[in-house]
Amino acid sequence: MEEAFQADAAALADVYRRMIRPLYRYVYRQVGNREDAEDIAAEVFVRATRWLRPEAGERQVRAWLMRAAKSAIREFWRATYRSPPLVDWDVERVAYIELAEEAEDEAGRRARREVEELLRGLPERYRRVLELRFLEGLSVRETAERMGVSEANAKVLQHRALLSAARLSPRGAPRRGGEGDGHGG
Amino acid sequence: MRATGTGDDDREAAWVEEAAEAFAADRRPPRPRTARERALLRVMAALRAGRRELPEPSPEFRARVEALVREAAGEEPAWPPAAQGARGRREGVTRRELLRWAGVAALLATAASVGADWILDRLGAGRGEGARGGWREAAQSAEVAEGAVVYRDVAGESLFLVRRGGRVRALSAFCTHMPCLLHADPAAGQLVCPCHGARFDLAGRSLPSTYALPLPSLPEFPAREADGRILVWIG
Known part of the structure; x- marks a missing residue:
């Protein structure tokens, strides 16, 4: 009996190991930075080790992990951004995606589509500054050099481009209703 | 601007x-x-x-998950890492490791039908003062009659105490789908999730319901009775 238990536990551990990469990337696609992705993905594994029975089958474990990741991501977005996640599938759909690689691919497609959506219709310079800084990961200095502007200008441009992508007006512009004034937060 | x-x-x-x-x-x-x-x-x-290329999981992250996984599998504890130095030196099995082990066993105790006795044997080593986990009083025996389902919060865990055939079990009160608190339906002998309608029997097994996939069984905590009290191991 003890051996059966041990064998199940070892098999489960192997499933977890194989899931590290797809699960991590799936989460990263929805938070956009390593530290948050690591914490959320680790939390999913903590929950799994606490909740899953050692004799659970591989398919069941994979499906469980993806569902747990989805709900951990939702909690994270609600707490941090007070908004739904970037990639939000209906629960039933995710429940059937047992292959983590497939879920990860799908998350990647959605995330890239979201980028296109955000950049669509922006003035060329706004688009450019966001691409350089966020997609290519250049520093302010490098971005300024590529665009032939001063660093201070690059920062202003970046700020405005983000506002534009978020469909917000610059602060100084008159805009009432909805927005808090930012104090006391 | x-x-x-x-x-x-x-x-x-x-x-x-x-x-x-x-x-x-x-x-x-x-x-x-x-x-x-x-x-x-x-x-x-x-x-x-939405970048085209994403970074791979870092070695540190892999090690972090690996530590969790090995511990849960009851393999050699990967923690504390070697980098923490001589402090973690082992002289045979230390009391601390035994306690940790007991905690892990309690977490894995959902395999009750397979390994309850085996786990309880090992839990014995971790009993006593100073332990992070411990046997906690959850109710008086008389409070949980045959066929009853009683909800209790014990040391931060939300539990159902269930008595069937004289034996008491302690089941986690959270659905294994998303962490919604289950409702007891003793007449039907079921635990029902208000969120998506998942159902569990009083042994914690997932029952067919409107929710399409079979869910993992409810985690079970080791429970015993002594001197008219019900004790539950909280790791």
């Missing part, structure tokens, strides 16, 4: 730059303080998440 610049504007600009720097370094961005900052942060996160 210059003409309309205000204190708030400068504050926001400084915050944006701090957040952009964090994303560039793949670090956690500063938390947003206003609705505007939330909206801006969401755009930045979306841009970073």
Whole structure:
């Protein structure tokens, strides 16, 4: 009996190991930075080790992990951004995606589509500054050099481009209703 | 922008730059303080998440998960890591390791039908003062009659105490789908999830329901009775 238990536990551990990469990337696609992705993905594994029975089958474990990741991501977005996640599938759909690689691919497609959506219709310079800084990961200095502007200008441009992508007006512009004034937060 | 610049504007600009720097370094961005900052942060996160190439999980992260996994599998504890130095030196099995082991066993105790006795044997080593986990009184025996389902919060865990055929079991009161608190339906002999309608029997097994996939069984905590009290092991 003890051996059966041990064998199940070892098999489960192997499933977890194989899931590290797809699960991590799936989460990263929805938070956009390593530290948050690591914490959320680790939390999913903590929950799994606490909740899953050692004799659970591989398919069941994979499906469980993806569902747990989805709900951990939702909690994270609600707490941090007070908004739904970037990639939000209906629960039933995710429940059937047992292959983590497939879920990860799908998350990647959605995330890239979201980028296109955000950049669509922006003035060329706004688009450019966001691409350089966020997609290519250049520093302010490098971005300024590529665009032939001063660093201070690059920062202003970046700020405005983000506002534009978020469909917000610059602060100084008159805009009432909805927005808090930012104090006391 | 210059003409309309205000204190708030400068504050926001400084915050944006701090957040952009964090994303560039793949670090956690500063938390947003206003609705505007939330909206801006969401755009930045979306841009970073939609890059064509993503970084691989770091070796540190792999090691972190590996430690969890090995511990749960009852393999050699990977923690504390070697880097923590001579402090973690082993002289045979230390009391601390035994206690940790007992905690892990309690977490895995859902395999009750397979390994309850085996686990309980080992739990014996961890009993007593100073343990992180321990046997906690959950109810008087008389409070849980045959066929009863009694809800209790014990040491931060939410449990159902269930007596069937004279024997008491302690089941986690949270659905294994999403952490919704289950409702007891003793007449039907079921635990029902108000969120998506999942159902469990009083042994914690997932029952067919409107929810399409079979769910993992409810985690079970080791339970015993002594001197008219029901004790539950909380790891």
